[in-house]
Amino acid sequence: MNIVLQYILLIVIMLFTLTTVAAWLIWLERRMLAVWQDRYGPNRAGPFGLLIVAADTIKLLFKEDWIPPFADKSIFVIAPAIVAGAVLMSFVVVPFAPGILIADLDIGLLFFLAMSSLGVYSIVLGGWASNNKYSLLGALRGASQMISYEVFMGLSLMGVVMITGSFRLTDIVLAQQDYWFILTQPVAFVIFMIAGIAETHRLPFDIPEAESELVAGFHSEYSGMKFGMFFIGEYLGITLISAMVVTIFFGGWLGPGFLPPLVWFTGKTFIFILFFILLRASLPRPRYDQLMEFGWKILLPLALVNLLITGGIVLLMNS
Amino acid sequence: MEVGFYITAGVTIISTLLVITRHNPVHALLYLIISLLSLAIIFFLLGAPFAALLEVIIYAGAIMVLFIFVVMLLNLGQQTAQQEKAWLKGKVWIGPAILSTILFGQLFYLLPVAQMQAEMPAVDAKVVAISLFKHYVIGVEMAAMLLMAGVVGAAHIGQHKKVVLHRFLREGEEQL
């Protein structure tokens, strides 16, 4: 019973931390975007504008929670919950530090891929249930984009799995004691990063919500806390992809001993979150067909070649 | 473990029945997704986590999305929507919500337990790979050929020769 209680405590702490982090990320993103555009950003509410998160939350909670009469109400309500749920489920397998992880599954990597593939549903169903042209277009784009980029995401990680010989994320981290996998798998890292941006539909690839073409894409009709769930889901997605990049390619919690493992992990993750925001500040959005062409004609062959070469080298080393 | 299996099996059967009885195709597909997810849980219970997650990734994550994609594109129109509304009264979403909550609870219970139980030989990726590429290698080859044919066919259908001509030049082209 004790171990179950411990798990529940860990899960509650994790949930609380993750949602709080996702909320502060909104502040961080606005602040960093402002810095990169020579502005100040939100700096009025509280010290450094930190309380803007509280103001935003209160605003979202008190907004009219409107369900359009032409929408499919049941699916309309479920859709925003799916994205946050799927991303939070993925955090089950992320090894934050030795001892601080919920489940050390021996198929952890696949579990992450499975949960991120379930995240597509929130976009598809949300867009469809809104019963609105722009939402439907956003949903179509989102579905095809996310399904396509899942393929490269999975393929790029298989090289690391070959080297480690395990899907368990702890094994992958421990296999990087001598050197990080970014040194042996740089191509895989680039592909995973690009696929990760597309998977979280973050800004260079925010084609499902492209506000200059489709009003707000799949969440045009959402308001109040339902919209907030999509928002939180997006920021949780950034955190998840950053954490996975750190775990798989940058040695997870490993680092020189003068800092505790958890600090190393969060520090590295933070750098990648900042990189996500930097991408948003600097890159323009590609056209939809350009994105698909780039994925299927460049990333897929690249991932396959990387897989082939990695496999060959692993075979040579073992024989 | 057996209790878990019976609960999951019950969820699978109920959700599959609901797939058939729903009038709204998207709602039916949602139940089908839940049915596939609970099937994955059964795989998990039987000690085949690799197969379970492949079920989630491929069936629930990719194929069902394409199904919904197609249903979305069909655009069933205002009249069918009215008809469906007449048929579908009440809170339809309560069903999938409760069923998936049960599944979630089970998963929540299983995750810590899964590491402790070692008596059942787990069918992991390696075992699946060896059986695929040793015993069933001909089957895999055949499936690969079939898929290749499908890909080539799709590429052929999707191909369209681009004629980039200004509209003034197009008439001259026809005369030639």
Place this chain on the structure above:
Amino acid sequence: MISLLRTIALTFMHIFKKPVTIQYPEEKIVLHPRWRGRIVLTRDPDMAERCVGCYLCAAACPVDCISLQATQDEDGRRYPEFFRINFSRCIFCGYCEEACPTYAIQLIPDFEMAEYNRQNLVYEKEDLLIDSQGKYPGYNYYRVAGVDAGVKGKGEGVNEEKPIDVHSLLP
């Protein structure tokens, strides 16, 4: 590919630049002296009203936000009985200032005139009149004008000739 990386690097380097934002309520913006802001009515060096009620500003105003009524005192000096500017219509174009023959109406560099109540944006003469000569110090219209309005007699101006006696035939 290279250009994308260059873009990212260039954007990153902006982390070392100073923000160009002016933190407005704490840090005031420096306005130029001829900035067109709030409209005022100025006074001449003797602290009398400059406005002579000629209606040229009201005529020049493209949005018709100025209304006034001219009247005279016992000396024959013209002044506005009321002078009203509706700032909720004013577009701060400065045409009234250009039209004014006596430098009475002027636009000054001040824009902090927001109100919660729309009616408060209708400024009366008391609100418009300031105890200053504005941008043209030392100018007094009645000192150079040919009329006697209590400021100086006819023909007593600096470069002014005596009035012609129309009843005399002498040159």
